[in-house]
Amino acid sequence: MKNTISVRGLRKRYGDVQAVDGVSFEVPEGEFFGILGPNGAGKTTTLEIVEGLREADEGRVELLGLEPWPRNAKLLPRIGVQLQATSFFERLTAREQLRTFGSLYGVSARKADEMLETVGLAEKADVRVEMLSGGQAQRLSIACALVHDPELVFLDEPTAALDPQARRNLWDVLRAINTGGRTIVLTTHYMDEAELLCDRVAIMDRGRILKLGPPAALVRGLDAPTRISVASGVLAAEDARGLAGVDEVSDDGVSLVVETRDPSSVVAALSAKDALDGVQIRGATLEDVFLDLTGREYRA
Amino acid sequence: MSTFDSFKSLSRALFLGFRRDRGALFFTVLFPLLFLVIFGGVFGKQTTGKVDVVEVGAVPVLDRALQHDPSGELGRTVKVKHDDLAGALKKVQKGDADAAVEQSGGRLVVHYSGADRVKSGVVQSVVQQVANAANVAESGRPPTYTVASQRVEDKSIKGINFFTPSLLGWALASAGMFGASQTLVLWRTKGLLRRLRLAPVPIPTVFGARVVVSLGIALGQLAVFLLVAQLPFFGLKLQHAWWMSIPLVVCGVLTFLSLGMVVGAWAKTQETAQTVTQLIVLPMAFLGGSFFPLDYAPKWMQAVSYVFPLRYLNEGMLNVMARGQGPMSALPQMGILLGIAVVAAAVAARLFRWDAT
Known part of the structure; x- marks a missing residue:
């Protein structure tokens, strides 16, 4: 499979800050690729260089076999970029907005209206962009990125500041886009989002990629304990500690939590003691991987 | 496209x-x-309004001039009211009139205010002209010198x-x-x-x-x-x-x-x-x-x-x-x-x- 994106040895410095410090990755055709990282990790700068908005100090980028810098009019129709939800022409309705963006790519008004349907905004076609809710504006900005049917789509924190319903709704839209065979690159700092949507993720911090791989593989690689909790009282903490494979036990009066690296035998033992009331089994998540890599201290 | x-x-x-x-x-x-x-x-509007003149008692010279006003020029310039001296002066002071005029025999007195120099100037020259015209008429001889004014369009708009x-x-x-x-x-x-x-x-x-x-x-x-x-x-x-x-x-x-x-x-x-x-x-x-x-x-x-x-x-x-x-x-x-x-x-x-x- 050929690579849609190929990035090698990217570096970018702003004054004293080395924003991007030797980033390399490849994205094959049709992949849903995520870039994760705390604020200031360098993911936005990386994305901007890859999109062709900034020039790298060092390194090489190829999109669909073409270099994005300097501005490459041959490449632009083949990529779609979603920036912030506010990057609209003022006082136009959703339909007018999308048609105007479409016209920049030579897309007919009819096709633009279809895209409105795709992102579920057909009912809001005549509403001015200033009047759209956060989720609707995000969907419209994604529609503006997709209106010319690009092979490669960049989405920069598309679900930031959305409520849970709007996020889930948007995930469905994104999954549908990816199923259509497009390659998607997404930045986010929602771990659940990355875990759910992305085929592979790159975790960035301080301008470097710390880990890269499928979310499940990264989580397994962490070797973090699984936490099994049952309702407090069904089993004494002492008895739980005696079970084979148990690392740690705690009971806060609501739940008894058992940490183990051998969840199957612990569950079997609990089941034999008929102590599975209110059981919840939680494995490590991408969030644990992320925190393990980037540290837990607060950074503004 | x-x-x-x-x-x-x-x-x-x-x-x-x-x-x-x-x-x-x-x-x-x-x-x-x-x-x-x-x-x-x-x-x-570029036309200046009429000047208001208050006659104190009778001012026959001005009244006659207004009656024999073939071109209508004087009538377009002057509007005449009547009052006694105190009332007329008060009007001038307050700006309700531009001048008060009184006549005693051959003497014409013009009371004006300096507040509106343009209008007080107009009144004085009008009364002067009326008096001159009356003098000429009295003498029974045609005037030796006449003035014809012609306006030149200036550059100012x-x-x-x-x-x-x-x-x-x-x-x-x-x-x-x-x-x-x-x-x-x-x-x-x-x-x-x-x-x-x-x-x-x-x-x-x-x-x-x-x-x-x-x-x-x-x-x-x-x-x-x-x-x-x-x-x-x-x-x-x-x-x-x-x-x-x-x-x-x-x-x-x-x-x-x-x-x-x-x-x-x-x-x-x-x-x-x-x-x-x-x-x-x-x-x-x-x-x-x-x-x-x-x-x-x-x-x-x-x-x-x-x-x-x-x-x-x-x-x-x-x-x-x-x-x-x-x-x-x-x-x-x-x-x-x-x-x-x-x-x-x-x-x-x-x-x-x-x-x-």
Whole structure:
């Protein structure tokens, strides 16, 4: 499979800050690729260089076999970029907005209206962009990125500041886009989002990629304990500690939590003691991987 | 679809954005029109009102002159009331009358106030003339010397003929500069410039569409101004080469858009852009001769006025619309405006940034 994106040895410095410090990755055709990282990790700068908005100090980028810098009019129709939800022409309705963006790519008004349907905004076609809710504006900005049917789509924190319903709704839209065979690159700092949507993720911090791989593989690689909790009282903490494979036990009066690296035998033992009331089994998540890599201290 | 289709569609989008912006509509169209109505209404009529003269007792000399007034000139100038001396003087003091006149035998006394020098001057000379005419009539001989006055049209323009082109100049300057600077800052801070940069449409097409929309709006402003000013109430009479105001407006708009782009490219926030634009437009409107004719201004102010591009636009439009000069008279001003536009556009291009950070 050929690579849609190929990035090698990217570096970018702003004054004293080395924003991007030797980033390399490849994205094959049709992949849903995520870039994760705390604020200031360098993911936005990386994305901007890859999109062709900034020039790298060092390194090489190829999109669909073409270099994005300097501005490459041959490449632009083949990529779609979603920036912030506010990057609209003022006082136009959703339909007018999308048609105007479409016209920049030579897309007919009819096709633009279809895209409105795709992102579920057909009912809001005549509403001015200033009047759209956060989720609707995000969907419209994604529609503006997709209106010319690009092979490669960049989405920069598309679900930031959305409520849970709007996020889930948007995930469905994104999954549908990816199923259509497009390659998607997404930045986010929602771990659940990355875990759910992305085929592979790159975790960035301080301008470097710390880990890269499928979310499940990264989580397994962490070797973090699984936490099994049952309702407090069904089993004494002492008895739980005696079970084979148990690392740690705690009971806060609501739940008894058992940490183990051998969840199957612990569950079997609990089941034999008929102590599975209110059981919840939680494995490590991408969030644990992320925190393990980037540290837990607060950074503004 | 071609670049031209993108251009058309962008222009349409930008025009819709303008038409739906009530604030912009008010400040570019209604607000200057309001000024035209006020200034044109207050200063528009050039005829001086009659002078009010209060006769104290009988003033036969004046009454006779008013009765034998073949040309009607005196009747158009003087309006006569009657009162006693104390009441008449009070009227003059309060400004209700311009002068009080009393006659005792062959002696005429004129009481006037210095508050309105023009009118008190008119009264004195009128009474003087009436007395002279009476003397001549008394002598029974034809006057040896007669005076025939003929007015020469001077270069100074007053009233609606001045305010129509010069207030329009101010309206164009403010619409052009605010439009360009605000749009540029807004598009940059909202990320629209970056987004447009990532679309395959040539960037000059985007800016071209913005310029064309501004030109269309400006020509609309010109049409509205000319139509309103020609209403009977204002009574603007256009001179033969008035149509040269169209290319003048185009040149002016290009100049002010370029200047606005300089501000917009330099300013980081909308607030800064707005303040700086106002700091340029308002002094330019005053010193560039939009609110009062510079013919009466001190020499230094006239010299300073040539710093402002608005001065050239105003002068060019006054020449063709009000002073009755030929179409070619506007060419120097158009040249200067275009020159400024080119320089400003080059500066704006140097300062231009795609994104806010």
